[in-house]
Amino acid sequence: MTRLERLRIYPVKGLDGIDVDTATVRAGGTLDGDREFAVLDADGDPLNGKRTAAVHDLQTAFDPESGTLTVETPSGETTRFVLPDGRDRAAAWFSDVFEAEFTLERNDKQGFVDRPDMGPSVVSTATLETVASWFEEMTVESVRRRLRANVEVSGVPAFWEDRFVGDDAPGFEVGGVRFEGITPCGRCVVPSRDPDTGEALPEFRERFVEQRRETFPAFADPEAFDHHFAVMILARVPAASDRPTLRVGDAVTVRE
Numbered sequence: 001m002t003r004l005e006r007l008r009i010y011p012v013k014g015l016d017g018i019d020v021d022t023a024t025v026r027a028g029g030t031l032d033g034d035r036e037f038a039v040l041d042a043d044g045d046p047l048n049g050k051r052t053a054a055v056h057d058l059q060t061a062f063d064p065e066s067g068t069l070t071v072e073t074p075s076g077e078t079t080r081f082v083l084p085d086g087r088d089r090a091a092a093w094f095s096d097v098f099e100a101e102f103t104l105e106r107n108d109k110q111g112f113v114d115r116p117d118m119g120p121s122v123v124s125t126a127t128l129e130t131v132a133s134w135f136e137e138m139t140v141e142s143v144r145r146r147l148r149a150n151v152e153v154s155g156v157p158a159f160w161e162d163r164f165v166g167d168d169a170p171g172f173e174v175g176g177v178r179f180e181g182i183t184p185c186g187r188c189v190v191p192s193r194d195p196d197t198g199e200a201l202p203e204f205r206e207r208f209v210e211q212r213r214e215t216f217p218a219f220a221d222p223e224a225f226d227h228h229f230a231v232m233i234l235a236r237v238p239a240a241s242d243r244p245t246l247r248v249g250d251a252v253t254v255r256e
Contacts, residue, residue, distance in 0.1 A: 004174050004250040005125050005154035007031070008144075011062040011083075012069060012104075013038040013112045014048025014055055017148060018062050022247050025177070028110040029119035029240040031150055033064060035111035037083060039094050039102050046112060047094060047102060049190040049198075054098065056198030073097070115234060118182050120150040122161050123232035130158040131231065134211045135201065145195040147187075149232050151179075153252050159217045161233045166221025175250030178238055184230040191231075205229060 010017040013035040024032040039047040049055050059072040067083045069090065081090040087104040095102045110116050128143045144152075151174070153160065164172060164181030171180040192204035201207075212228040237244065 002153065002155035002252040004151065004246060004248055004252060006152035007246060007248055008148075008150060008152070009034040010148065011036055011064065012060070013046050014051075015058065015060040015069075015071075016062075017145070018064070020064070020248075022245055023150075024243055024245045025119070025237050025240045026110065027241050027243060028116070029237055030111045030113055030116075031120055031246075034120075034150060035113050036108050037069075037087075037104060037106050038112035039091070039104050041100060041102055047098060049193065050188050052098070053193060053198035053200070056193060056195060059196075118234040119236045119240065120179075120234075121148070121185060121232050122151045122153065122164075122179065122181075122235050123147060123149040124156050124158065124160040125152055125154040126156060126158040126160065127231065128152070130215070131208070134207060135204070142195060143191075146191040146193070147232055148190075151235075151246070155252075157217070158215070159220065159231075162217055162220035162224075164235070165233050166224030169221065169224075170254055170256045173253045173255050174246055177244040177246060177250075178255065179235045180238060181233045181235050183234050184225050185232045185234055186227065186230045 007020050007023045008017045009020060009023060009031055011033055026032050047055065057074045061070040062068070069081045069083055070078060072078045079093060083090070084106050087106065091102050091104040094104070128140050132138045132140045132143045162184070163169060165184055169181055171178050173179070192200045209228045212231070216222065
């Protein structure tokens with residue numbers, strides 16, 4: 001059965017994600033709670049893995065019921081902040097740790113997503129498994145944390161999501177909620193890094209591109225891809241203004 005296997009949101013941009021059983025689509029098209037907070041510098045640029053590998057040194061957790069963000073440093077120091085009320089205290093903590101001035105901002109309308117005109121990111125479980133197989137001793141969960149997708153679909157072949165981008169591409173429904181692909185997700189340096197240590201695989205990009213080229217699916221439109229350093233897609237939910245709810249276990253169906 002093709003089903004919604006996993007929903008994962010990232011309450012604070014750049015930090016660890018959390019799995020949720022249900023997620024409501026914001027009117028703006030992104031998932032409720034996803035990238036709702038961000039640690040920003042004076043220029044409005046976020047603190048994330050693209051900026052510094054030191055972000056990977058932090059182990060974080062978030063309780064959506066209480067709004068509690070828990071941060072653990074490599075030394076084992078654990079600090080908790082209740083958001084949004086504790087934003088100033090959290091900002092001071094991040095400023096101290098990363099030796100720069102930061103604020104912790106909130107955007108619960110759209111979230112601090114990289115492409116605010118687009119919606120959730122989508123990947124298949126088989127894609128994660130295949131990418132993991134390209135690298136010695138890399139686990140599926142490691143790939144999942146490297147790619148940071150919102151919506152994961154099981155019961156389909158690897159790179160199933162590629163078929164939904166390009167001219168005349170079909171859409172798909174999750175529990176009756178229609179998704180339409182917008183673009184493949186070109187990758188940055190973050191997937192090359194171990195999500196726990198920040199250590200990069202020097203050969204990651206070259207190996208990834210080689211394997212991606214060799215395994216590019218016949219059902220995908222190559223014209224939709226500018227390059228092969230891309231995996232998962234960004235999608236839109238046309239009925240986002242209705243604020244539909246997605247549920248883990250929902251059936252997934254391809255729709256023309």
